[in-house]
Amino acid sequence: IIVFCCNWCAYAGADLAGVSRLPINPHFRVIRTLCSARVDPEFILHAFKKGADGVMVLGCHPGDCHYIGGNYRTRRRMALLKIMLRQFGLHKDRFALQWVSAAEGERFARVVNEFVGRVAELGPSPFRLQAEKKKAAALAVSR
Numbered sequence: 857i858i859v860f861c862c863n864w865c866a867y868a869g870a871d872l873a874g875v876s877r878l879p880i881n882p883h884f885r886v887i888r889t890l891c892s893a894r895v896d897p898e899f900i901l902h903a904f905k906k907g908a909d910g911v912m913v914l915g916c917h918p919g920d921c922h923y924i925g926g927n928y929r930t931r932r933r934m935a936l937l938k939i940m941l942r943q944f945g946l947h948k949d950r951f952a953l954q955w956v957s958a959a960e961g962e963r964f965a966r967v968v969n970e971f972v973g974r975v976a977e978l979g980p981s982p983f984r985l986q987a988e989k990k991k992a993a994a995l996a997v998s999r
């Protein structure tokens with residue numbers, strides 16, 4: 857599970873969750889970007905293609921983006937991306953966009969734990985299963 861965090865709020869919230877020693881499910885990796893608007897929808901599609909079971913984007917609360925309106929753009933882009941993901945056959949719960957401030961370590965832990973739990977209930981991504989089948993078939997042919 858990939859969690860994109862903007863540097864100024866969400867990443868600082870993640871840091872706060874860590875230094876506060878809040879219990880967080882460890883089955884995710886953080887990718888830090890300067891702003892949630894830096895997360896090109898293509899990055900998310902690439903993550904799914906590479907086998908991610910879920911992708912989450914965390915940014916500053918609306919109105920608090922350090923680049924003025926970056927997260928408003930993110931919100932519009934991600935709404936469109938959600939429609940695309942459904943067309944690719946991915947369950948809507950495999951993607952989430954949330955806002956976390958630098959002071960919200962507890963919120964970071966809660967949204968990540970909830971997301972990881974939802975994705976775990978869904979099981980492996982269909983893209984990952986396909987890739988594993990292809991790999992197994994290629995191995996069988998080479999033997």
Ligand code: FES
Nearest residue numbers: 862891915916921
């Ligand atoms: Fe955090 Fe833009 S800097 S969303």
